[in-house]
Amino acid sequence: MDSLSQENVSLKSVIEELENQVSSSRSTKSNIYSNSSDQSEIVAAYKKENHSLKDELKQAKLLLNEAEKQRQEMIDRRKEESGKIVKLTEMKSLLQQQVNTGGAGSSVAEKQVKSVEARLKVTEDRLHSERADRAGKLSEVEDKLINENAKLQVK
Numbered sequence: 001m002d003s004l005s006q007e008n009v010s011l012k013s014v015i016e017e018l019e020n021q022v023s024s025s026r027s028t029k030s031n032i033y034s035n036s037s038d039q040s041e042i043v044a045a046y047k048k049e050n051h052s053l054k055d056e057l058k059q060a061k062l063l064l065n066e067a068e069k070q071r072q073e074m075i076d077r078r079k080e081e082s083g084k085i086v087k088l089t090e091m092k093s094l095l096q097q098q099v100n101t102g103g104a105g106s107s108v109a110e111k112q113v114k115s116v117e118a119r120l121k122v123t124e125d126r127l128h129s130e131r132a133d134r135a136g137k138l139s140e141v142e143d144k145l146i147n148e149n150a151k152l153q154v155k
Helices: 002-035 039-101 106-154
Strands: none
Touching: 002 039, 002 106, 039 106
């Protein structure tokens, strides 16, 4: 979760940097435009650079939105799975108490305990698997951002 938050902060920083570059490009255009004899060539270059920066900014915002959506989905899924684990653990405890007190139907209770333990194990395994999948997806988004940032810095 912390890595997601850090990733989102990083994305916001990239967006802010791109917005600053667009703003800087606009002010540079004004300075160059007044000092240049070949204004049409400079205006065309400015428009091209401005368009490129806007595309980069749009791409960074899309990646940020995607990362935020994945982060929220992961939070929701984690809450749901944690709730299931708590319920199964409580059920296991109750059934174990029945077995320990030797109440009637203790063999049934033992089977129920084993069943609950198996369900708990499956739920925990699924939660770990989903966490690993999310980490992989976050790595992909991070790689995309790094590539986009590298492209931006090369330009």
